[in-house]
Amino acid sequence: MPTLKIDGQEIQVEKGTTILQAAQRLGIRIPTFCYHPGLSIAANCRMCLVEVAKSPKPMPACHAQCADGMEVFTNTQKVQETQKAILEFILLNHPVDCPICDQAGECVLQDNYADYSLSPSRLFTKKVHKAKAKPLGPKIILDAERCILCTRCVRFGDEITKTGELRVMSRGEHSEITTFPGKTLDNPYSLNVVDICPVGALTSIDFRFKRRVWFMSATRSVCTECARGCNIRIDSFQNKIERYVPNYNPKVNQWWICDSGRMSHTRWTANRVTEPRNTRTESSKTAISTRDVADEMAKALVTSGKASAFVLDASMPNEDAFVALRLARAVGSRLYLGGRAQNGPQDELLRLADRNANRTGISAIAGPSPLPGLAEFQKDVASGAFKTVLFIGGEHEGPDKWAKLLEKVSVIGVLADIRSDLVDIAHIVIPAAVPQMREGTVVNSHGRVQRIRQAIRLEPAGVVFPYWRILKRIATTAGLEATWNSERAIFGEIVASMPQFAEMTYDKLGDLGLPLGSNGLSDVDVDAATRNIDPSAPQYRKTNINSRMPWQH
Amino acid sequence: MAATVRPVQRKEFKFRESSYLPEVLRGLAITTRQFWRNLVGQRDIVTLQYPEVKKRYPNRFRGRHRLMLRDDGQVRCVACMLCSTACPANCIHIVAAEHTNTSIEKFPQKFEIDLLVCIYCGFCEEACPCDAIRMDSGRHSLPTFSRSPQNIGKIDLMEIGSLSIAKQGGKNA
Numbered sequence: 001m002p003t004l005k006i007d008g009q010e011i012q013v014e015k016g017t018t019i020l021q022a023a024q025r026l027g028i029r030i031p032t033f034c035y036h037p038g039l040s041i042a043a044n045c046r047m048c049l050v051e052v053a054k055s056p057k058p059m060p061a062c063h064a065q066c067a068d069g070m071e072v073f074t075n076t077q078k079v080q081e082t083q084k085a086i087l088e089f090i091l092l093n094h095p096v097d098c099p100i101c102d103q104a105g106e107c108v109l110q111d112n113y114a115d116y117s118l119s120p121s122r123l124f125t126k127k128v129h130k131a132k133a134k135p136l137g138p139k140i141i142l143d144a145e146r147c148i149l150c151t152r153c154v155r156f157g158d159e160i161t162k163t164g165e166l167r168v169m170s171r172g173e174h175s176e177i178t179t180f181p182g183k184t185l186d187n188p189y190s191l192n193v194v195d196i197c198p199v200g201a202l203t204s205i206d207f208r209f210k211r212r213v214w215f216m217s218a219t220r221s222v223c224t225e226c227a228r229g230c231n232i233r234i235d236s237f238q239n240k241i242e243r244y245v246p247n248y249n250p251k252v253n254q255w256w257i258c259d260s261g262r263m264s265h266t267r268w269t270a271n272r273v274t275e276p277r278n279t280r281t282e283s284s285k286t287a288i289s290t291r292d293v294a295d296e297m298a299k300a301l302v303t304s305g306k307a308s309a310f311v312l313d314a315s316m317p318n319e320d321a322f323v324a325l326r327l328a329r330a331v332g333s334r335l336y337l338g339g340r341a342q343n344g345p346q347d348e349l350l351r352l353a354d355r356n357a358n359r360t361g362i363s364a365i366a367g368p369s370p371l372p373g374l375a376e377f378q379k380d381v382a383s384g385a386f387k388t389v390l391f392i393g394g395e396h397e398g399p400d401k402w403a404k405l406l407e408k409v410s411v412i413g414v415l416a417d418i419r420s421d422l423v424d425i426a427h428i429v430i431p432a433a434v435p436q437m438r439e440g441t442v443v444n445s446h447g448r449v450q451r452i453r454q455a456i457r458l459e460p461a462g463v464v465f466p467y468w469r470i471l472k473r474i475a476t477t478a479g480l481e482a483t484w485n486s487e488r489a490i491f492g493e494i495v496a497s498m499p500q501f502a503e504m505t506y507d508k509l510g511d512l513g514l515p516l517g518s519n520g521l522s523d524v525d526v527d528a529a530t531r532n533i534d535p536s537a538p539q540y541r542k543t544n545i546n547s548r549m550p551w552q553h
Numbered sequence: 554m555a556a557t558v559r560p561v562q563r564k565e566f567k568f569r570e571s572s573y574l575p576e577v578l579r580g581l582a583i584t585t586r587q588f589w590r591n592l593v594g595q596r597d598i599v600t601l602q603y604p605e606v607k608k609r610y611p612n613r614f615r616g617r618h619r620l621m622l623r624d625d626g627q628v629r630c631v632a633c634m635l636c637s638t639a640c641p642a643n644c645i646h647i648v649a650a651e652h653t654n655t656s657i658e659k660f661p662q663k664f665e666i667d668l669l670v671c672i673y674c675g676f677c678e679e680a681c682p683c684d685a686i687r688m689d690s691g692r693h694s695l696p697t698f699s700r701s702p703q704n705i706g707k708i709d710l711m712e713i714g715s716l717s718i719a720k721q722g723g724k725n726a
């Protein structure tokens with residue numbers, strides 16, 4: 001265990017710790033570009049040079065390991081001069097396109113220049129020009145002039161996805177990132193290179209020019225695209241989701257997310273259900289409300305009693321599942337666990353075949369006997385057992401023709417967040433909130449309970465509600481007692497009644513979540529986690545939707 | 554720094570002032586005197602026969618915005634949104650798009666300023682890194698019968714635009 005001094009502060013670290021990581025633990029900032037905790041150390045940018053006593057030359061902090069008795073200085077005049085020189089060198093041919101560069105506002109080069117240099121350019125010849133706006137693949141555009149040749153993207157392809165599409169071509173000031181001839185950058189994780197690129201050289205076609213980053217509000221949440229539950233940051237502007245980016249979680253997704261998860265927000269914005277519908281009664285009322293259709297649904301459920309069924313969505317948060325289970329059991333309905341396909345793409349990195357976010361959580365809440373799935377439901381419904389069926393969630397992997405399968409069912413109800421064939425044939429459609437509009441918890445396939453948070457307001461207001469609110473209305477109309485008033489309160493009840501969730505609260509779950517059965521004790525080594533955060537990543541203000549000003553939403 | 558507090562003594566109204574009548578009469582007398590002076594003497598009149606007669610504005614008068622042009626007549630603005638970031642009234646609405654010319658790359662597909670919301674503070678022209686928006690047109694926004702014509706778009710803004718002497722892309726481009 002070497003003990004060393006950084007800027008006069010003493011610290012003891014494990015063998016193999018780099019100076020940068022030790023400084024990070026002391027809260028001392030050392031500027032970096034090429035270092036990324038998830039990738040091998042290239043030490044090619046030299047931004048992190050620090051002075052070490054008795055060493056003739058400055059050392060790269062991201063690469064140099066701590067030794068016993070070392071004395072490191074991060075802020076001497078020599079270090080400052082080095083930093084200025086490095087930045088001048090990196091900026092020599094840099095186009096400084098900031099006005100049209102998507103990275104502006106979260107650019108490491110901008111930040112480091114502002115914090116460590118601020119010297120004007122001394123170049124008096126023309127700058128070297130390279131490829132602008134060159135597509136590297138279907139999702140990514142390269143601006144070779146802005147590239148600082150840190151090789152983070154190259155290392156990502158070599159080490160994480162092992163696809164190795166990218167290389168540095170040519171030499172000296174003509175060096176340029178490129179794909180192998182005839183190859184394109186197109187793999188299921190390719191958009192991560194856009195995040196790790198410290199500058200605006202790699203931009204995603206999906207987000208390009210959509211919104212300046214400083215306008216957006218950031219909310220930490222969980223991706224609901226598959227059972228992995230990768231941690232994400234939802235960036236939104238004026239109640240619209242603009243993008244998903246990964247958030248570091250050492251126990252789930254490390255620094256990455258897959259491209260389909262990243263793009264999944266478009267699925268939620270494009271196909272929302274925003275109007276209640278009831279095709280059964282020719283109501284004289286011209287405008288029906290969500291409450292009307294929920295009451296109608298309650299009546300149908302009560303009348304059918306045992307001849308009714310609930311099909312849960314394996315992505316719905318625990319809170320909703322808890323309320324749905326209570327309601328279904330009180331009414332006497334049969335319960336099934338539906339949801340999206342379980343045979344999606346899967347690989348060793350992140351993606352899991354189960355395209356549902358909360359199967360583990362719902363199974364834990366449902367009790368010891370597992371809920372029957374959609375196959376059983378199809379069998380039972382074909383035998384004519386049900387007069388009323390309530391689907392929760394618009395997306396259920398089903399037969400080609402739901403209409404044919406459900407023709408004997410007299411009331412088909414859907415609590416629908418998203419449009420689908422099923423929603424089209426349903427008699428009663430109750431519009432529900434998408435996951436980004438609400439709080440809740442989901443449990444990933446490895447049994448980690450994590451929070452999803454509200455990033456945008458319920459819209460249209462007064463029409464869409466979270467599932468549990470609609471279910472509460474149905475329960476009240478059906479004459480049952482329902483006193484839940486918030487997701488937190490429901491989670492409190494889950495915690496009180498399920499030993500696996502014992503001792504958990506929303507606050508204890510925090511940003512990184514807790515495993516089932518952990519009794520509220522975190523399993524994350526906070527020290528290691530701080531060491532593994534990308535030191536160059538810009539810090540985002542975490543915003544709670546309730547504390548945002550109206551113009552920030 | 555300690556603040557200096559200077560108490561101001563308010564003057565108490567006397568009976569003469571608080572009964573109003575003599576003061577009202579005094580005011581009427583001033584108005585009447587001015588009326589006759591203007592009608593008969595035609596001296597010291599500050600009112601102009603607008604719009605036939607116009608006053609010269611000071612050089613730094615901030616008038617209606619205009620969008621400057623590139624050498625080929627395209628819009629100079631690169632949709633960096635710095636003006637809309639600086640705008641305290643939140644009245645600049647820009648939608649950026651990809652330009653077919655990769656050396657221009659980004660341009661405003663939509664550029665709207667709601668002149669009724671604008672407070673003519675000039676922060677937008679101050680913020681612009683490209684000399685693309687200016688408020689030196691010397692023009693007022695004209696009165697209209699509805700709100701919508703006051704939300705002026707790119708075409709209107711470019712109509713009164715002109716070439717800039719600044720070199721696009723900086724000196725070593």
Ligand code: SF4
Binds near residue numbers: 102110199
């Ligand atoms: S990469 Fe950074 S410094 Fe370079 S143009 Fe983009 S925002 Fe500006």
Ligand code: SF4
Binds near residue numbers: 154177198199201
């Ligand atoms: S494209 Fe970005 S990540 Fe790749 S080498 Fe250049 S600056 Fe680094």
Ligand code: SF4
Binds near residue numbers: 636643645670671674
């Ligand atoms: S003058 Fe001020 S208020 Fe008007 S558009 Fe410009 S920045 Fe906004």
Ligand code: SF4
Binds near residue numbers: 629637686
């Ligand atoms: S600041 Fe200038 S270049 Fe940027 S969007 Fe506004 S007018 Fe266009």
Ligand code: FES
Binds near residue numbers: 031033034043
């Ligand atoms: S050399 Fe250390 S961060 Fe690049």
